[in-house]
Amino acid sequence: MSRLPAPFRRAALPVLVCLVLTGCSSAGADAPSAARQGAEAPYTAVEPGGSPLDTASGEAKASGTPAVAARPIRLSIPSIGVDSAVMRLGLNPDGTVEVPPAEKGMTVGWYTGNPAPGERGAAVLIGHNDTRFGKAVFHDLKKIAKGADIAIRTDRGAELHFRVTGTETVDKQAFPTEKVYGATNERALRLITCDGAFDAEGHPVDNLIVYATRS
Template sequence: MPRTTPSLRRRSTALPVYACLALAALTALTGCSDASPSKSPAAVTPTTTTAVTPDAKASDTTGSPSKPAAQAPVHVSIPSLGVNSDIMRLGLNTDGTVEVPPAEKGMTVGWYTGGPVPGAQGPAVLIGHNDTRFGRAVFHDLKKITKGADITVRDAKGAEIHFEVTGRETASKTAFPTDRVYGPTDDRALRLVTCDGAFDAQGHPVDNLIVYATRK
């Protein structure tokens, strides 16, 4: 599903037929089907992100007191949907597309490390499968989420960050809303992405479902 780089081509082997991954790609997660998005998250003006350095402290160039570095997310829960998942890290494939959790880890959510840490300013992106060849996956019921629902992300230090769902949309993978998903924001935002919609001739979902949330 997901990918990220100027030429968002996905490998045919990356997404098996009927396997629904959350496509976070350059131009937009164009997900489970072959597509050539026009731009990637890298093409969007980056937001100010906080470096993730476990157990380290970062000081600014002025010599002011150091502040704890942001902690990477390790767990996410959505009580209203019964979702409880560890979080794995996702980067980029060699072809510049965004990685997605492997099919055998369909019940595990992935965090795109090219964006902010959940809770920091800007849009943190979590990607998960809807279904895989092994069956239902972690974001299978994401389409049932409602406005105002709570999403809780726990970081490596055990701190819990709560987000409130503000909306959701279904977008064609050929017209992914890259700016809305990856673009700069003044708030501390969270995006959840998975596959959605009907299947094409190759058995790939033609749409992506995107859930928008902001920190409480």
Template sequence: MPRTRPRVPSPLRWIAPLLAALLLAGCSAAPDAPSTTPPRNGTGTSAPGTGPRTGAAESGTRAGSRSPAAAPVRVGIPSLGIDSELMRLGLNQDGTVEVPPAEKGMTAGWYTGGATPGEPGAAVIIGHNDTRYGKAVFHDLRRIAKGADITVRDEHGAELRFTVTATESVAKKAFPTQKVYGATRTSTLRLITCDGAFDAQGHPVDNLIVYADRS
């Protein structure tokens, strides 16, 4: 990954196509669709497997303002019986966003281009609903209730707790980019999977978004 990247004045203009393609690829029972180029903000983005970055404009942090936070390694939703390791979702060699491979449908992923859970900003965890191999990690996510607990364990063994504040099912063509990725002063978490009916190509047409705040 090059050390120097072009500055882009408005990073949010990249996020909508990124999320639409990312979730389209991550949840369908049909073959995966390609992702698109992720948002750029002049501060750099972690390559796959290299860990979290700081200074994410979309998550409201500032480069150089703090040491890198401990990366998340596990997510749990006790009320749904969900307990999953977290793989890191960064960039492919062609600059597109990684998604969990279909054969690892029971494993969720943390998008390293967003905030690190526990730090100010929006941390995003993505999981399949179904894959061609069957039910996946977030298959029952639509059953989550307001007030439910979500736990995220970091690589040092610390456990962070989040409380669900809302859920939303939206058409992928109308993804609420600012609401999901906009800057926040507090530590927030978003879980995202696919939802709704299938289109003619076998891809779900909606996204399910779970919003949670640090407890």
């Protein structure tokens, strides 16, 4: 795996996912290290220019007190039969992005270094396709269609809906980090898993990325 390049560290962006999603392994491959849950401070929603956001409406607040974003706790994609709890993911000690551990292959992870779902920016959810225990939560993600509904429930009882705008399969060695994790004025959602053929060590060589925006 690779360390986060200095420009991305300064911007609080994650390391290339192409090098850290090897945990999306085929059955029998090594399991990834356990995720470090709860290690990051809550994400504070800030409107470009410095005005805090109302986490329910996404609009700028008059108050100068930063708003703590609602955390995602459950993901549902009815069209492909996904219904999963959401765990928190941060960075490993070497600066790489965490993935859910193999024993939690049916659980999706939210990367807390990016905005929470529903906030302005790109929220990133990571899940396995397969693990050494068998099929995982995003095994059928490749079947998702443009326009499909993605629902996320937050710890404040809200249910947020996102519409799929497109999918992309990329070689892990050419992962579009800025496109996936970079700044955007949309309330965007990215789902990431592994895809494609396997290398000599039994790891998929591609990543599947699903792009969605708030409905």
